[in-house]
Amino acid sequence: MIPDDRDALAALVAQPPTTPTAFADLRAAGIGHLALGSHDQALDLLDQAMELADTPARVIAVTINLADVYRYAGDAPTAETLYRRALDLARAQAPAYLSFALQHLGKALGEQGRLDEARDLLTEALALREAAQGDPSLAAGTRAALAALDDPAFVLPLPPSVTALLGPSPSWSHAHEGLSGTVALVNDAYYVKRGPHARREHERLTWLGARGIAVPDVAAFEDDVLVLADAATPSLAASPPPGIGTVMGTVLKHLHTLPTAACPFDERLDVQLARARRQVVEGLVDVEDFDEDNLGLTARQVLDRLLAERPGEEDLVVTHGDFTPSNVLNGGMLIDLGRVGVGDRYRDLALATRDLHEDFGKGAVDEFFTAYGLPAPDSERLTYYRLLDELF
Structure with a gap:
């Protein structure tokens, strides 16, 4: 009580x-x-x-x-x-x-x-x-x-503007590509998110949209409920185009050109590691979902490695925070924007290349770095930020 x-x-x-x-x-x-x-x-x-x-x-x-x-x-x-x-x-x-x-x-x-x-x-x-x-x-x-x-x-009610948009008897579904416990497809037309994650995403997609980045249209936002219009376009993971690595590299390069001084969201390593520690302490890390080369480690062991192997400096850009083929729609629209903020570019590079390599092979990774404009990436930083992602 x-x-x-x-x-x-x-x-x-x-x-x-x-x-x-x-x-x-x-x-x-x-x-x-x-x-x-x-x-x-x-x-x-x-x-x-x-x-x-x-x-x-x-x-x-x-x-x-x-x-x-x-x-x-x-x-x-x-x-x-x-x-x-x-x-x-x-x-x-x-x-x-x-x-x-x-x-x-x-x-x-x-x-x-x-x-x-x-x-x-x-x-x-x-x-x-x-x-x-x-x-x-x-x-x-x-x-x-x-x-x-x-x-x-x-039962917790929806805010009035959301109820007015969705109608008195909306149809809810979680059986759709990429949906998790924090998002639902409603009436086959809207994605609905609720809670602090929704508030963070609304702030970030509003900021990105004002700077020419393609993001979903906001159909309604009130209290802690965010309603996004369905773009009716599959992700790169669901419908991979020819040269998916080139597409990913081009989209990310454009995002990373945004001026960091204008970005109000902090996703530097201090913030990331503090959040990671909370995940570990509260038991929110799924160790069974670790990448194959990290299976068998505890969440605390991963955190200890991250602290011991922390890079000496960060190459700061405006990062997406979860830049994978599932979070880029065909046509270049970015989705799942709750982690956007100023951080090390390798935070995005690591996740993009991990998924591209696993699903599309080394050739897609090579295309990605060519389009992005980074012919000699730092392999140690790629490894470090892949390891960091294990705790989220």
Whole structure:
């Protein structure tokens, strides 16, 4: 439960923890910042608490707290990932905490309109709490959560302008090229994204579009919901043109000519490594998805290598951040722009050449560098930025 005594919370978070290495102090301060809506500060403190968590119970507690932060910040996919990790750990190692993980995940899914899943989770939580015959307020809270699922207002609504555009009964689909948990195809005409990722992408595509870069048309944007018009054009990965390496190199060269001084978005290595560390601490790295030459490494080992092998300088340009054939449409339009910012050009070069080599062969990579205008790329930097991408 999130405390609602805002005056007491404000007093709590105004002072640093009295013993900065104390797990309980860090966690309490993190929960306080969460309740006050200070999400970045909450994550910082809870990450520190997670690094001190020395029992399954503590790991589960902080994982649920972290998921709460992402949930209230609007990042439902990350919240769900963390809630499910807490649930799996509770089932395996700490059954006394199982009802808490079930309740938090159930309420989160209910807010997303996944009512059947939510009801199953909350029903299991209620059975556990009634059987335990412990604090009666816990079972009462679960009964209230189950009852709330019947209230249409429990599901997070779309903003009015988005509802007006999509209509009263939109058709949602995640079965489309390149779609992840953060984007859906709606009415076969619009792509809808929600949360902090959507806000970041809106800022960046607006900035790029004003500078002549081909980006999707914004059909609506309100609160944290971004609606993009379907360009009705396949990506280079789905429909590779002849000379795909040349196409990729030409598009990237144009992007990298934008003046860095005018770009307000920072994606330098300091920012990237701090974000990578958060991914590692919070357990958000999928080590099973590592490239073949990195399989077997832990996320922490990858982070340690990145810190030890960090390049001495950065060759700064305006980078895309995830420049792969899947994120370039035929005709040169760029999509998935939430990572755009000033960073090392090798951040884009590494991912482009990795995917081109895997899917189209060395010839496509050679074409890419010829079109880009870099006859002798730095192989160590390419390796470094491919390694960095393992943590995202």
